[in-house]
Amino acid sequence: MIQLKKVTKTYGEGDNAFQALKGVDLNIEKGDFVAIMGPSGSGKSTLMNILGALDKPTTGTYLLNKQDVGKLSDSRLADFRNKEVGFIFQQFNLLKRTSVYDNVAMPGLYGGLPKLDERIRAVVKEVGLSDKLNNKSNELSGGQIQRVAIARALLMEPAIIMADEPTGNLDSKATKEILNILLNIHKAGNTIILITHEPYIAEYAQRTIKLFDGLIESDKKNGSRRRKL
Numbered sequence: 001m002i003q004l005k006k007v008t009k010t011y012g013e014g015d016n017a018f019q020a021l022k023g024v025d026l027n028i029e030k031g032d033f034v035a036i037m038g039p040s041g042s043g044k045s046t047l048m049n050i051l052g053a054l055d056k057p058t059t060g061t062y063l064l065n066k067q068d069v070g071k072l073s074d075s076r077l078a079d080f081r082n083k084e085v086g087f088i089f090q091q092f093n094l095l096k097r098t099s100v101y102d103n104v105a106m107p108g109l110y111g112g113l114p115k116l117d118e119r120i121r122a123v124v125k126e127v128g129l130s131d132k133l134n135n136k137s138n139e140l141s142g143g144q145i146q147r148v149a150i151a152r153a154l155l156m157e158p159a160i161i162m163a164d165e166p167t168g169n170l171d172s173k174a175t176k177e178i179l180n181i182l183l184n185i186h187k188a189g190n191t192i193i194l195i196t197h198e199p200y201i202a203e204y205a206q207r208t209i210k211l212f213d214g215l216i217e218s219d220k221k222n223g224s225r226r227r228k229l
């Protein structure tokens, strides 16, 4: 489904140029659950931005479902992001003083989703927050807010869910809840790419990719070492 070939990403120009990705080859199949690890500055977020079409490779190609993402126009790219990728970030970027319902609705308003109301209620139920539908996001705990972010990411039924340190700001109980939801989403057939600093969190994934200085250092199936909740 996802195919990166010799992808590089250079920020800046001339003397200030910095190559954050130095030639990444990567295949991810539909339904895979991949953890991406690596020290700070190793290129994890850069890789996620490219996979999520927030940014284009400097060189190399990114094929998603055989479509060359680097060749899409900006408007096709925006459309692609809205429909095919669900993002979950560490800093829960929800609108404050706005209800759970309205926060989750956002991507559907942009794209014009049929049966929006039904879909909102379904994804909010999926993350176990049906009783909070009309609460404002500032009335929720960190873990609940992150669950809203997951519901919003699921709304458009994207091909891929990308989570950049989604539990980085959460306590262990809320972290468990989020992992549980991600595992259920995966079981339902979604493809998940999860960036994490925590080795024990990576062990919930099927496969762990380690980045170092802009290159893939290792890429292993978790197999029988895979952790369960």
Ligand code: ADP
Residues within 6 Å of the ligand: 011, 012, 018, 019, 020, 038, 039, 040, 041, 042, 043, 044, 045, 046, 047
């Ligand atoms: P990670 O997520 O693994 O911490 P990043 O992908 O955020 O790493 O960053 C990789 C490298 O690229 C870092 O050295 C960072 O300073 C640099 N970098 C990231 N974004 C930019 C940018 N917009 N401009 C310049 N350098 C950047």
Ligand code: MG
Residues within 6 Å of the ligand: 044, 045, 046
């Ligand atoms: Mg990062």
